[in-house]
Amino acid sequence: MDKFITFEGIEGCGKTTQIKMAGDYLSGTGIPVVLTEEPGGTAFGRKIRDIVLNRSSYDISAEAELLLFLSARAQHVRELIKPALIQNKIVLCDRFSDATMAYQGFGRGLNTDALEAMNAFAAASLKPLKTFLFDLPPEIGLSRAMRRISQLKDFTPKEDRFERETVAFHERVREGYLRIAKDDPDRFVIIDAAPDVHAVFDQVRSCLLPLVT
Ligand SMILES: Nc1ncnc2c1ncn2[C@@H]1O[C@H](COP(=O)(O)OP(=O)(O)OP(=O)(O)O)[C@@H](O)[C@H]1O
Numbered sequence: 650m651d652k653f654i655t656f657e658g659i660e661g662c663g664k665t666t667q668i669k670m671a672g673d674y675l676s677g678t679g680i681p682v683v684l685t686e687e688p689g690g691t692a693f694g695r696k697i698r699d700i701v702l703n704r705s706s707y708d709i710s711a712e713a714e715l716l717l718f719l720s721a722r723a724q725h726v727r728e729l730i731k732p733a734l735i736q737n738k739i740v741l742c743d744r745f746s747d748a749t750m751a752y753q754g755f756g757r758g759l760n761t762d763a764l765e766a767m768n769a770f771a772a773a774s775l776k777p778l779k780t781f782l783f784d785l786p787p788e789i790g791l792s793r794a795m796r797r798i799s800q801l802k803d804f805t806p807k808e809d810r811f812e813r814e815t816v817a818f819h820e821r822v823r824e825g826y827l828r829i830a831k832d833d834p835d836r837f838v839i840i841d842a843a844p845d846v847h848a849v850f851d852q853v854r855s856c857l858l859p860l861v862t
């Protein structure tokens with residue numbers, strides 16, 4: 650079974666913090682692990698990321714945004730994820746197809762049946778073995794994300810496109826994620842992302858270890 654594990658949840662819920670802790674933990678026990686992210690996991694994806702998270706003035710429709718994310722995923726799966734899985738590596742990925750369903754489906758209101766088919770096409774039908782969903786009220790996630798942005802070296806007081814969205818949008822995304830998890834309970838582990846980073850990682854570690862050993 651492919652050991653492909655994804656980390657999902659709204660902005661600022663702690664995905665990047667937790668995936669790094671998981672990567673360090675597994676590497677420390679001598680387990681070969683690849684850490685990657687969407688949409689930036691390949692050189693092509695990083696170009697897409699710059700376009701889609703643009704801080705400039707052009708519009709991107711929901712449909713155009715969807716196709717950009719899917720395009721980055723199509724490249725990511727074929728160039729990086731599948732080859733690593735074929736080499737029996739464990740792949741930990743920061744966001745994947747569930748993010749498309751949650752943001753573009755539940756958040757932006759695009760047709761979720763169509764999205765399911767498009768997700769499968771882009772991902773060459775690859776599905777995660779396990780998905781950690783870091784659940785958190787959007788107000789807390791957004792305030793964490795804004796704090797992180799303000800600590801960046803090249804700080805300018807502009808957020809990215811998703812951080813500029815309303816709390817109601819992020820609430821739809823959160824509810825969307827919970828709905829997706831409810832429909833696929835064997836794959837999802839819902840983690841309470843509100844406690845401190847170490848308490849959250851304790852929850853991750855206890856589920857992760859049986860998957861990889
Ligand atoms: N459990 C936690 N408690 C308090 N602060 C946290 C916690 N986890 C992460 N943080 C902090 O919140 C900020 C956002 O965390 P992180 O970047 O890991 O979130 P993310 O889910 O990857 O966000 P994004 O979707 O924007 O990439 C960081 O500054 C991080 O240090």
Ligand SMILES: [Mg+2]
Binds near residue numbers: 664743
């Ligand atoms: Mg992140």
